[in-house]
Amino acid sequence: MSAADEVLDVVDENDQVIGQAPRGEVYARGLIHRCTFIHVRDGQGRIFVHRRTPTKLVYPSLYDMFVGGVVGAGESYDDAALREAEEELGVSGLPRPVPLFRFLYDSGGVAGKWWSAVYEVRCDLPVHPQAEEVAWHAFLPEAELARRLPEWRWVPDGLAAYERLRAHRVT
Template identity: 80%
Template sequence: MTDQQPEGPGPQQPPDADEILDADEILDVVDENDQVVGQAPRGEVYARRLRHRCTFILVRDAQDRIFVHRRTARKLVFPSHYDMFVGGVVGAGESYDDAALREAEEELGVRGLPRPVPLFTFLYGTPEHSWWSAVYEVRCTLPVDPQPEEVAWHAFLTEEELTARLPEWEWVPDGLEAFRRLRDWEAAGRPAAG
């Protein structure tokens, strides 16, 4: 299936009830040292560019291919962009590790996934966004059934196939940054967990 072209992003859709509820989810607001300094609804966190926490999980299958997907048009951040990670925001009072497992199972549509292995963290920031990012890796040998509310298209790609598509597809910028840092981390002699 990796040689098939994904469908186009399609028309932009108005927010639905799930997206409105997502905007009301309470997140921890953190400082430059990743210490909690308050809490706010996700919609306010995004609107006011409040620093919060996110997880990025690189998912490999039994053949060592990487799960790649296109986000749905209804996503609050980077709609219809491609991503080589699953993941998302860390809820108020939730640990990075718990959020990584929850997000991976939700987005992949699986239960019983091994606990993702933490690799490193970094602070991501642009004029529009700021979040602490925890990067993980997990091997998924279960059949995936991604959430249609989150994932518009998906495939497992080899690293070479993924690399070839980097200049061709519109990628989430934070995912690109996390992927660049992951490659640097691996090149420094610290191979990603398998």
């Protein structure tokens, strides 16, 4: 099954499930769906940063400071966050990511809107990122990430989540 064929829950502006559809149809019709964003730090407090592969359906070859992805039909945000983090990092036995907040993201016509559940997790395991998802990766100190923000092309939804995460930590 291709990524475009994966069935997702379609939700409304209040994050209530109103149906299901294949991911390709969800994106093409701009239907609201659910995604997870997991902010991963290692034991030294560095942040996992990666560049997406050129084959990704949305935002190919851009950098991201989160791992994550779509929530499958009938799947909870919490289960999707753990599944996506383990898949993308190439680990098993990761602690359950801690939920922080949710927000509705509008992609401006790229792939509709999605409810974005933001999590954090510490990963002390050696990572072996999923080759289909991750073209390059590193754990970067926060200061290095801040230096790279204006230099690299970042996924817009990840940037929106990162800005909210920084504001969340201040409050």
